[in-house]
Amino acid sequence: RPDRVLEPSAGVGAFVDAVLENRPDADIMAFEKDLMTGKILKHLHPGQKVRVQGFEKIEKPFLNRFDLAISNIPFGDIAVFDPEYTNGSVFKKIAAKKVHTYFFLKGLDAVRDGGIVAFITSQGVLNSSKVSVRNEMFSKANLVSAIRLPNNLFTDNAGTEAGSELIILQKNESKEELSEEDKRLGDVVKNNHTGISTNGYFFDHPEYIIHTDAKRDTDPYGKPAMV
Numbered sequence: 001r002p003d004r005v006l007e008p009s010a011g012v013g014a015f016v017d018a019v020l021e022n023r024p025d026a027d028i029m030a031f032e033k034d035l036m037t038g039k040i041l042k043h044l045h046p047g048q049k050v051r052v053q054g055f056e057k058i059e060k061p062f063l064n065r066f067d068l069a070i071s072n073i074p075f076g077d078i079a080v081f082d083p084e085y086t087n088g089s090v091f092k093k094i095a096a097k098k099v100h101t102y103f104f105l106k107g108l109d110a111v112r113d114g115g116i117v118a119f120i121t122s123q124g125v126l127n128s129s130k131v132s133v134r135n136e137m138f139s140k141a142n143l144v145s146a147i148r149l150p151n152n153l154f155t156d157n158a159g160t161e162a163g164s165e166l167i168i169l170q171k172n173e174s175k176e177e178l179s180e181e182d183k184r185l186g187d188v189v190k191n192n193h194t195g196i197s198t199n200g201y202f203f204d205h206p207e208y209i210i211h212t213d214a215k216r217d218t219d220p221y222g223k224p225a226m227v
Contacts, residue, residue, distance in 0.1 A: 002067035003027060006110050008055035008103060009071045012040045016048065019070070029062065031055045055103065056082040058110060068116045069107040075100040075122035075162070082106070091136040100125050101133045104167075108141055113173045116144070123148070123163035123219075126199040131186045138182040141169040146185070148202055148209040151227050162220050163227070196224050 001023045007015050010030035019026050029049040032038040038052030051057070078099040085096035085106075095101040100121050107117040126134065126146065145168045153164065178186070187200030194216055202209055219225040 001026075002116075004066045004068075005029070006062075006066040006069040006107070007031065007071050008058075008069060008107060008110075009033070009073050010041055010050075011037055011072070013045055015070050015072070016041075016045055019068075029066075031058070054080070055106065056080050058106070063109050064112050066111045066115055068118065069111050070116075070118045071103070071107075072120040073100055073103040073107075075124060091132055094130055095133050095136070098124070098128075098130075101128070101130070104137055104169075105133070108137065108169065108171055111171050113171055115171050116168065117141070117171070118166070118168045120149070120164055120166050123165055123199075123225075125167065126165060126185065126201065127188060127197070129188060131188070134186045135178065135182075137169070138178055138185060140171060140173060140175060142172050142175070143181060143185065144168040144170050146201060146208060150211055163225065194226060196226055198226070 002019070003026060005019050005026050005028045007028065007030040010016055010032045013030065016028055016030055019028060029051065030041060030045070031051050031053060032041050033054045035052060038050065042050040042052065076099055079097050080099055080102045082096060082102070085092040085102065092105065095105045104117065104119065104125060107119065111117055145166070147166045149164045149166060151163050181201070184200040184204055188197050189200045189203050190197045191203065196216065214226055217225060217227040
């Protein structure tokens with residue numbers, strides 16, 4: 001049961017509520033960039049550290065601190081300005097160009113060694129051709145679980161049919177090399193039957209794709225995809 005919990009994109013606090021249900025005395029820090037949503041979050045959770053600003057504003061003393069980072073993170077081709085990343089390594093510069101890859105690396109920065117990062121995110125994190133960013137993710141974390149979720153899972157409450165995934169990582173600062181599984185998570189392979197490229201891990205493990213029906217269609221950007 002985590003004592004210190006980070007919610008980097010909290011909305012009105014669905015995950016904050018879930019944490020408090022299981023651990024009422026948890027010390028939670030929640031970020032929400034949208035002003036109105038942030039005010040609602042603050043009103044609903046007066047006893048927590050609610051910050052109405054972007055996750056990139058987290059200060060150095062709060063890095064390597066949390067037991068758990070949990071969120072349904074934003075996704076898209078939105079760059080994040082974080083001086084540590086903008087002026088950092090090549091991997092960090094690439095990660096900062098897309099909000100979802102930034103959240104993963106910064107989430108791993110924020111949890112302590114052995115801490116858990118559990119994010120719902122778009123399929124763009126594992127399906128992207130940016131293998132170097134995934135290798136950077138898995139160079140400092142072990143995979144606990146990766147599940148591809150149904151496209152229509154969030155249709156009712158979020159109005160989106162974007163493909164999403166639940167990815168759970170455990171930070172491991174003493175990790176020396178990538179495992180074979182890590183390397184498959186870095187790969188993007190083309191399915192000869194459908195002609196669609198997908199992450200090597202899901203190519204090997206179709207049992208981790210939750211669905212009752214699957215068909216060849218297009219993603220929200222009009223590119224061919226399995227839906």
